[in-house]
Amino acid sequence: MQWQEVCENQNLKNLPFKIELNDQGKILMTPVKVNHSILQGKIIKHLYQNITEGEALAECAIKTKQGTKVADVAWASQSLLEKIENEVECSIAPEICIEVLSFSNTKREINEKKTIYFEQGAIEFWVCDSYGNISFFVKEGQIEHSKIAKNFPKNI
Template structure:
């Protein structure tokens, strides 16, 4: 299955699952709980308050070497947004890709997505755990803080 077919399929719309494709075109669905949505929304609002340029977007579909993955929140510069804004799924990852772990995710899956986003040219990948703690990564290493948004908190508060 191709991402365009997923987007156009009426039976796959309005499902309470995050939908992605693996490299064989098979649908992968992950259920999310309220806390996942809370962290996703809070991260989006915080990013918008810290960054005055570019686009902050939830649920951004990104082409990876393992199929289309959907980052929970992304920040994309105006330059990259011009490249991807009319695409069905992003041909290049936004500069910041953020994944919020849900109870259905395994740690290996989160690490795998981090590597896929970096391979797709993300500059930073942030991973938020189920307690709201965020770890920041770039191509080289885990970072003490984000280099692109240095004031972003390491812990999301309720």
Template sequence: MEWREVIEHPSLRDLPFKIETNEWGKIMMTPATDIHGIYQSLIDRSLARLAKEGQTSTECPIQTSKGVKVADVAWRSRAFLKKYGVRNLFLVESPEVVVEVQSPSNSAAEMEEKKQLYFGAGAKEFWLCDEYGNMRFFNPQGELKRSELFGEFPEHIDIESV
């Protein structure tokens, strides 16, 4: 199934799942939880505050070598926005920063694969938030102590302090 068909299909709207496609165009659905959405929102807001330019977004569809994957949060530089604009069904190249919030239904192997797919699509950094709010930062060479693009981003997202 092509991504346009997925987003236009009436029975796939308003589902409590994150929808992506695999390399054969088959629909993959991951159940969403309330805490997942809270972390996603807090990460987006924190990243937007730190970004001097560019744009953050949630639910960012990115074409990868294994189908369209939907990043929980992404940041695009001004140069990226100038090149690709903002009215895309999906992005043919990954934004510079891609963030995934790990749900209990996500395995470590699945997150590793997504990380590699986003880097293969051009991401500069991949961030992973675990189910307790602990952040891990990666570039294509490996794990980082902190983000190289947003060094002030917290290593822990505290949902209790909201």
């Protein structure tokens, strides 16, 4: 299955799950709890408070060699948005890709997403735990603070 087909399939609309595709085009569905959505909203609020140019993207579909993955939140600069805004899924990962951990995430899954988002052009990868603690990463490893959103809090 291709991402365009997922987006157009009437049976897959309004499901209470995050949908992704694996590298064979099979649908993966991940349920989330209310706290997950609350944290996504807080991250978006803080992104707009800390970065003036660009847009926050909720549930951002990114085309990767491992299939279509969906960052819980992403931030794309205006120049990147001009390239991707009319795409069905981002051919280039936004500059910041953020995963909010849920009970179903494994460490392996998050590390794989980190790797493939960097391969697709992300500059930073953030992980938010269920308590609102944020960890920031660049390709070379973990960093103390975001280099893009310099004043983003470590806890939201």
